[in-house]
Amino acid sequence: MIKKTLFLTLCLSLSLFADIKFKQYDEALKEAQKDNKIIALTVVSSACPWCHKLLQETLKDKTVDGIINKDFIYVVVNKDTSALPNGISARLVPTTYFLNKTGQKISQSAIGFWNAEDFTSYLTDAVKKAKK
Secondary structure, three states: OHHHHHHHHHHHHHHHHOOOOEEOHHHHHHHHHHHOOEEEEEEEOOOOHHHHHHHHOHHHOHHHHHHHHHHEEEEEEEOOOOOOOOOOOOOOOOEEEEEOOOOOEOOOOEEOOOOHHHHHHHHHHHHHHHOO
């Protein structure tokens, strides 16, 4: 219960201070279909320090934030407390999947923590592959 509360507090604090608006998966699918955007789905675990670092540092970077807000809908799923969407499995966390508007994977997943510069390359690659 404490881990779940800490994770929810972390997500709430991110939504208050970052420009990225986190969505639930079902809501993200509808919005992706309507706005023709990519879904970035990051699977995390409550006790994972690298997950918290990705959410607190990488996603707060201005370049990352700008790319995500332009081309993506962002979903965070805590595998300790929530079921993963169909077709998604994560043995290692954090893992970020890039999905098209129907929920199909479109590019290589980003497994583990990535700094802003490296995560930007994953985002850029997903945008290029989504346009094909």
